[in-house]
Amino acid sequence: MSLSSLLGDYTLQNVVLGAAMLGLVSGVLGSFAVLRKQSLLGDTLSHAALPGVCLGFIIAGGREMGSILAGALFTGSLAALVMLLLTRMSRLKTDAALGISLSVFFAIGVVLLTYIQGTGNASQGGLDAFLFGQAAATLRSDLWIMTAVGGVALALVAGLWKEFKLVSFDAQFAATQGMPVSLLDGLMTIMIALAVVIGLQMVGVVLMAAMVIAPAVAARQWANRLESMVVLSALFGILGGVVGAVISATGPGLATGPLIILSLSSVVLVSLLFAPRRGFLWEILKLRRDRRQLRYQRVLTTLYQLASHHADRHYRSEKRMLDTYLGADSRRALARLMARGLIIEQAPPPHEPGNNKRWVLTPAGCQEAERILATLGQEQAH
Template identity: 70%
Template sequence: MLAFLGDYTIQNVAIGAALLGIISGVLGCFAVLRKQSLLGDTLSHAALPGVCLGFIVAGARDLGAILTGALATGALAALVVLALTRNSRLKTDAALGIALSLFFAVGIVLLTYIQRLGNAAQGGLDSFLFGQAAAILRGDLWVMGGITLVAVALVAALWKELKLVTFDPVFAASLGLPVLALEVVLTVMIALAVVVGLQMVGVVLMAAMVIAPAVAARQWTGRLESMVVLSALIGMAAGVFGALVSALNRGLATGPLIVLAVSALVLVSLLVAPGRGLLWEAVRHRRAARNLKSQQVLTTLYRLAAHHGAAGYRSEQGSLDTYHGLHTRRALARLAARGLVAPVRHMPQEAVHWRLTPAGVAEAERVLGRLDEERA
């Protein structure tokens, strides 16, 4: 195992995946909370023309030039989205769709143009569409690490401002904060995250890395500070796991495995996260339905007793079943376990009857009183 982890290529891929998980996890939180989940998809597709332009300018597959071009076109697409939403009646989703399709179309045209040039250095350039993690070199890691460090440092330096703009931009503007400038900085930083992930997972899958860790983290906490840290850890864990699985199974692409790993973490979080998980929600719903049924039976017994002018009036179980259109045996058993009702025999040959206990009368009056207050 130590020999396996000591492999040069595996080390590069694992470190690159960890860096990608950190930057996408941190910055993706702001995109999710600002309800701009499509922003990562738009910026990743908008990076393709920058990849092509970087190659054309450098004349070779130089990672620095390619990432610079990707950042430039990604940032430009972000500014186009901001301009469209602020200066037109277009909603954010429409502006994102326009920018995504326009920039990606330009990127495909430029990619086709490069392929017709006959430049031998273009080999593997189309790998930026789906990623090629095995091609990452140690020098590339320094570039990715530098970008990650800059992005995280900016978030730390502008933490209070970014937090306020994310949750209440109107209040932030009333305090005199440059809301537009902060939104531009935040959007450009998300473009930085996209740039880091281009070689690892590619243009097509990068959107998942921006959004998925933040979505998973959001299920476990209600505080932004905890969400950012947890999102970074989830992104890093998914990245390293996907990279190691890819290394153990030759022929399996690293990028898709990373996305599958982080998607699995999202699914688990959606299902079992305390307070927000779907399973907990199903348990609460079932419990609420049971309580409602018990309250309905209890108040029915109370009204029947009030109608007959006897607090200890005995109601037949069959009558209760007919009234509610359901079997009330379980509800009555739960009420009896709580000491609110008691079974009685009206006559030996007849079915079980039920009456309210003093505690049941008090509970029924409390429930009916609360219902009256809600109606008022």
């Protein structure tokens, strides 16, 4: 299929626009869920939306998107309320409350879905597509609904940016400032429910949790400020949505929802591996550098301690002595210390057989060794 035919395809246009809108909203709102350590919240709300989908279908008597999304928002918000009540009025932790809400509401949804399938309603065909999404069924009217719902969520974030930021990082301090923390917490939860609602058509109940969390997780590896994280998360969400939609259009019978999630997962994987200061590769390199530095410091402080023991700062230490004392080969460390001007090499006395070179600390080496030992002493004191 040529590029011009792809761009002119009405169904693909709807899917790409819907995926971009979903990625934008999910990326922005998912950032707050990740920072609040409520990554499971998206999973709970998406599964809790299933009974709302079924209730909306029953009330409307068919697959009327507005009714279905309203029902999904209602049950998703109700599940969030149940979770908040369980954590505030019992000794249950957040993860346990989320697990209870997820299980109960999803079970109710499966029961209602089974009931609808047994009624023989001709319009119920394809209703189970909300489990895994059916992006190809997205209509232009659905896009207007998604845009309206997403616009409300983004407008709330923009209007309450300072409040959401403070509650996400330090809820106790926000409470001391007189902010309605519980109200803001509930509002953020409802907005995440809004993101879940607009994504049901695209990726479905089962995969929507990844759509909320993945862009924010990837952005967190690159950003140190909330503003940067939210912008990057939105861009990653749009990128994953559009790439997944285009790939599904170019391949026969490829599901759009799973491909969107796989695209986002690829972004997360690259971020986890290569992001500066937080990526796995960076950590591995830092660990190797720290280990080398530790070896150099051990050799230097050992030379200093031997010289102090003999009350001679110009004491000449043999490499064999150092290797025995340290239990490892010190050749590379000695070469590095000599290159930095912290030690100097001295030839063995003429009457001594072999090539047992000696190493002596320079004044700079003595000062560096004293600094290292003083630092270690302070750390042990604390």
